[in-house]
Amino acid sequence: MNDVQESERHPPFLVTGIAGIFVVLAIAAALVAGFTRAYGTDFYLLWVGTFFMCATPFQIMMAVVWRHEIPAPVARMAQPLKGLTLTAMFLLAGVILMPTLLYTVGQGVLTPMFVHYVIQSVGVGLLVIIIFGGWPVTKLTDNNILLGVGIVIYCYLLNFVLFKLFYHYNFFEGAPFYTAALDPGGLFNGITALTFAVTAVAMVMVVIMFEMWPVSKLVQPDNQPVFGVLGTVYILVISAAVYYLFVAVIGMEPMDFMVKGPVCVIFGAFLVDNMMQFQLFAGMPQPAKGIAKSAVCLIAAAGMYQLYRAVLPLFVGSDLSVGPEGGYAQEVWIATAMLGITFPVINIVSGAFEFWPVRREERAELQAK
Secondary structure (H helix, E strand, C coil), X not given: CHHHHHHHHCCCHHHHHXXXXXXXXXXXXXXXXXXHHHHCHHHHHHHHHHHHHHHHHHHHHHHHCCCCCCCHHHHCCCXXXXXXXXXXXXXXXXXXXXXXXXXCCCCCCCCHHHHHHHHHHHHHHHHHHHHCCCCXXXXXXXXXXXXXXXXXXXXXXXXXXXXXXXXXXXXHCCCCCCCXXXXXXXXXXXXXXXXXXXXXXXXXXXXXXXXXXXXXXXCCCCCXXXXXHHHHHHHHXXXXXXXXXXXHHCCCCHHHHXXXXXXXXXXXXXXXXXXXXXXXXXXXXXXXXXXXXXXXXXXXXXXXXXXXXXXXXXXXXXXXXXXXXXXXXXXXXHHHHHHHHHHHHHHHHHHHCCCCCHHHHHXXXXXXX
């Protein structure tokens, strides 16, 4: 009897996940279409996409650190009130974070350099929160609210240091938005640095599918910062090998590689894990589970790229140019639609709303049978 009741409360993850994906895509399409038609493609790409990404590290923290149960009253809420409250918290974070970052890091100007900083912040958030488990902020306080807020602040500060160290944009000299004061003056071409950073984010998602195997066999995840350092080195080595293979050996243009490769892999990984409630191939041991998940992820990544590429003209009204000569217009649109818009929606549907109303509707169908 308890098993039947449990199955009614939590229907098969595959059915829920697939239905949830359709909900996610519908919401994302409505957001992209709504903002594009109301304010134009440039507004959607620059302001809407950047706003969502500014709040994404906070959203990741809510899911992993607060587990969508902080502040305490949130844990006692029923759906859809809980989902609406958590979504409001995400939007409020964007309202606070975007102008704060824009008028500090961006010096009040929304430039490609600032957007790159924001994009990298998502990867730094994943690294700090998942790989390092929030260390070193976890050593400073036991208060859950202070811990969560402190981790987000630390992510952005660390991201700024990395941005200053590794990015430069002197190739933008002569562009109307470029000034030397806005250029972080780091070691690498900004496009190269961004492409590698996004590649590293994709590898974070891959090693999560492997449950950090084989690093987890060598060091326990709670042994920080040793686990975090070892995991980071492992991720960077794999990222460097992947980047070198596709850009240096195969000869793909960096932005083209970034969108067709890492961006789609990140997106595919969230479909495989988050939308399938981390239950896909649950009975398999590692590394077989990670290999199986990665295979499905690559299939999903390829399919989603083709889908977003196909629908692009429907939203924009025409096709967009590709490559540096065209200002990477197509690449930026697809990346923004996938990670700037759809990625947060995935977290909202699967985490904040816990697949409501899909689960409620399926439960009613099961009870009717």
